[in-house]
Amino acid sequence: MDLELLRELCETGGVPGREERVAKLVYATLRGHVDSLETDPIGNVIAYRKGSGGPKLMLAGHMDEIGFIVTHVDENGFLRFNPLGGFDPKTLTAQRVVVHTASGDLPGVMGSKPIHIMTEEERKQPPKLEDYFIDLGLSKEAVDEKVAVGDVVTRERAMVRIGSMINSKSLDNRAGLFVMLEAVRRLATMGHTVELYAVATVQEELGLRGAQVAASRIQPQIGIGLDTTIANDVPGAQPHEAVCKLGAGAGIKIMDSSVVCDPRMVDLMRRTAQRYSIPHQMEILPRGGTDTAAMQRFGQGAITGCISIPSRYVHSVIEMISEHDLAAAVDLLVAVVADAHTLLA
Ligand SMILES: [Zn+2]
The missing domain is CATH 2.40.30.40 (Peptidase M42, domain 2)
Structure with a gap:
């Protein structure tokens, strides 16, 4: 994985409504790997890659940071x-x-x-x-x-390695955005059936605003969100309060407070992870929302799920994720996109 890209993404400033510097990095990363790249009026960057006649699939990774x-x-x-x-x-x-x-x-x-x-x-x-x-x-x-x-x-905070973990501000959601960018670059080398729309969204932290606009415009039949979730696997927390564990694999979201993921998508993600032996864990987040909800509710309403990257200390400058979980999330996203057209077959 291109961890220098993750560092650049994390260390670049982009609050809700002012994501233009991060958008620039998205352009630089995806140029040459997709068929078109454009910015919509609210500021979402929409990367499109032609499929071979499948349904429209939208990916959403938000660019903004608190x-x-x-x-x-x-x-x-x-x-x-x-x-x-x-x-x-x-x-x-x-x-x-x-x-x-x-x-x-x-x-x-x-x-x-x-x-x-x-x-x-x-x-x-x-x-x-x-x-x-x-x-x-x-x-x-x-x-x-x-x-x-x-x-x-x-x-202000630089990304560093701490033990076997990655530590930085803004891993929410530059880690999710990174997973989307890495996966799109990999998918570009292998082809896919779905019409792929990878959207780097704006203003998620203020209520999924950019994703609503993008879903209304693209009208995807399938949606996959990419975001961090909570790893509360720390001293003082009971095992049932962990939500996710750092290093235990990509999170497959079942629900958060904004969305109940489509069981067909949850099932596809789980089966795909099992088939390719991709480390994964099931995630239910009691509080907190993601762009996943916007794709399920706006446009025509899509079969929607989310791949999460577990993070300790979310919404602080010392957010911590595992490189191993990050790699698993990229692997899972690539494999799920490759098979996603079967959801509507
Ligand atoms: Zn987020």
């Missing part, structure tokens, strides 16, 4: 912000960020009150998003000159 948007510059040059996507406030403590301005990217930190000067009451409370501000280390005048309300902010 981030922030600047709402206010205060009298001392500190920034206030709104979140774009779901944050656990405690994950903002002691983080570096990047503010994307018209004149270039600025490094900053998420400031908050030191524990030394917190009241007894404040120490007992979990942190709130409103407790944080962004400090650019610049004078009020310099900030006013460079930063505008509406500028977006991403978290």
Whole structure:
């Protein structure tokens, strides 16, 4: 696998509504491997590869990552912000960020009150998003000159190897996007029956917005989402609370809170994984949604499922996945796409 591509995808900023830098990487990766590449008005990148007369199959991997948007510059040059996507406030403590301005990217930190000067009451409370501000280390005048309300902010963190795992910000969902891109490049060398639409979607973290638009336009008969899911296989969690385990293989989604996957698709994924001895685990995620739901509900309604990449510490800057699970997800996606036309035979 091209893990340098995964690194580039993870380290490139792209909050919901501002995915253009990630879109550029998608173009660079797929150019020459597909029959057409276009960007729709909302910003989805739609890659199309001709099949041999089969049904339309749409893949959806979202490009956006959770981030922030600047709402206010205060009298001392500190920034206030709104979140774009779901944050656990405690994950903002002691983080570096990047503010994307018209004149270039600025490094900053998420400031908050030191524990030394917190009241007894404040120490007992979990942190709130409103407790944080962004400090650019610049004078009020310099900030006013460079930063505008509406500028977006991403978290700053490099991808590294930790033990046998991959650790980075934004593995949700650059890992899913990576699986889609790798699979499309591989499918391009082997051919397929389905009419293949690989869509790098926008604004998933704000409610599956890009995928709804793409599914309405493409009207796929079959849909496969690619996203991360939770691996809660850590100290303190009961075995029944794990959802998935890191290193135990690609996740085959049965349901999450946005979708009950089509049993025909779940069955095809499971049989395919068994047939090719691809490590896999069945996934039921109690809370959280994916683009899978948009493909099932929009357009004409599709036979839909999802291949998940298990991740520890989701929606933080230290998300952790297994390279082994990532490889299994690519293998499974390629094999399922190759056989997907049989769902409608
Ligand atoms: Zn996601």
